[in-house]
Amino acid sequence: MRRLHSDQADFEAAFATLIDSDTPAQAEIDSRVSAIIADVRERGDAALVEYTRDLDNHPATDMAALEIDPARLQAALDAMPAEPRAALETAAARITRYAESQKIEAHSFEDEYGNRLGQVVRPIERAGIYAPGGKAAYPSSVLMNALPARAAGVKEIVMMSPAPNGEVNDWVLAAAAIAGVHRFFTIGGAQAVAALAYGSETVPVVDKIVGPGNAYVAEAKRQVFGRVGIESVAGPSEVLIIADGSGNPGWAALDLFAQAEHGEDSRALLISPDADFIDAVDAAVERLIADQPRRDIIRASLANHGALIQTADMAEAVALSNRIAPEHLELAVDDPDALLDGIEHAGAIFMGHRTPEAFGDYCAGPNHVLPTGRTARFSSALGIYDFQKRLSVIHASERGAAALSPVAAELARGEGLHAHAASAMARGLQTDSDA
Structure with missing residues (x-):
């Protein structure tokens, strides 16, 4: 997997390329x-x-x-x-x-x-x-x-x-x-x-x-x-792991594999300020990948779209995460609640060392149909609300019609829509018995 460090001179260019979701074809x-x-x-x-x-x-x-x-x-x-x-x-x-x-x-x-x-x-x-x-x-x-x-x-x-x-x-x-x-x-x-x-x-x-x-x-x-x-225009699947170095590097490697095995265009990233932990994850990837039945797909995905990114601190890791707006975000840290308030964009957030993204894929309960390609900046997970419509209901009383009609009429005239104004004023000038 490629290695990046936030203090390297070309980091911004490399990071922008990494998170670019455009398809050349x-x-x-x-x-x-x-x-x-x-x-x-x-x-x-x-x-x-x-x-x-x-x-x-x-x-x-x-x-x-x-x-x-x-x-x-x-x-x-x-x-x-x-x-x-x-x-x-x-x-x-x-x-x-x-x-x-x-x-x-x-x-x-x-x-x-x-x-x-x-x-x-x-x-x-x-x-x-x-x-x-x-x-x-x-x-x-x-x-x-x-x-x-x-x-x-x-x-x-x-x-x-x-x-x-x-x-x-x-x-x-x-x-x-x-x-x-x-x-x-x-x-x-x-x-x-x-x-x-x-x-x-x-x-x-x-x-x-x-x-x-x-x-x-x-x-x-x-x-x-x-x-x-x-519900959305979905792209390749993604996972981002934010790690503080307190977790199991083998678990992190398996979580990267779990995302990468979807396809060669999947994106699997890990961000941490702990250089030793990144080294350990890198070693675990090399050690464990041979056991994966879909290892060829995983290797291609990690080589083309994977990365291990070292940051100065956890605050910078969270800031980069918000720029990525990942589909799946694992907070592989001892105190995930301490980071949660800082997370602005993610499709689904997996809290702590014992909550792999795979739980969300299958059986945790929240939906696994999630925004990809940085669309978590403005989109959400599929839910029951995607199959429901909200129909506004307005029932004006006689007193209410008298109060609303001059306001509606004035705004309608401002838009040059005089039939709107007349329609509104008719309700305000007449009682129900006059209609």
Whole structure:
């Protein structure tokens, strides 16, 4: 892994390069995704089958072969050995319980004129969830995306997940059964996003698309935003560990591996003022990496996007963390609460030596769909609120209308909207019996 020190002359340039989230091939991706979306809009099911055959080597000849019957989902769950099934069900229960604790509630209050003001909350009607496939299967993503939607009361959950060579992971099928997915299509990439946004002869149009994917999925979500809602445009996964030197360097190395094994473009960083600890982590990486089944991916990720950064002190470590705004932030320190108030930007924060990011990925409860690429500066984790809408409710009383009408009318005239002014003044000049 590369080593950086905050007092080196070229640190700012090296640090800026390290946290740069731009993709060199973005223009090419944009163009390709735009073409795929246009094709799916024009040819519907035929385009979806063709792209799935060509890009995923799927043997399907029609849409019937790309949709999985709900009975097959349940059969996969029923066939699971007891321990894997218990793990999925335990994780699902924890994710659901946490999501329900986030629920936005209706509220109202009455002002001094007797006007009733507030909001009611309604779920979106249909959600599309994307669960990535390819280098690994992600049943955890199925749970994290679908369960908050279900807790919110979404009427229909439509899932897209690629099935390279036509093979679907049994864990993913079982997770879909537990999560209450209504329709499951083995379609991936930009074509899956296009189908959810615009529909086809078989795929229904959804109201919101959530879930991470590759660069093509992310760009497709960006391009269909406005036609449908999205929770974020996700990039490569990230972890940043802030360490004070009091922890286990082997644990830190494993936590870096856990992030790096997602893909060669994942980012795994550690910041510490303790040079000896950084040396120990570096040695642990070299010692432990040979035991990792995905070691080739890990090596590529750490070589291209990993770093061990030494700072002058912990305050500087926190300041650099806020500039990175990481998806996952581990506070591997003896007193994480002492640092928490200084953290301004992070998708999820893991407190102390015994809270690895992997707990958040699977079963702690808070969602693992998180802002990446420094978007934690303005975005948050997926939650039940992503599947709820707030509808403002305004009920003016007779006395309230008399008080509000001249204010509204004056502002309307200032904007040159005289019909607005007349509409407002009519309520203030007449009683209900005069209308």
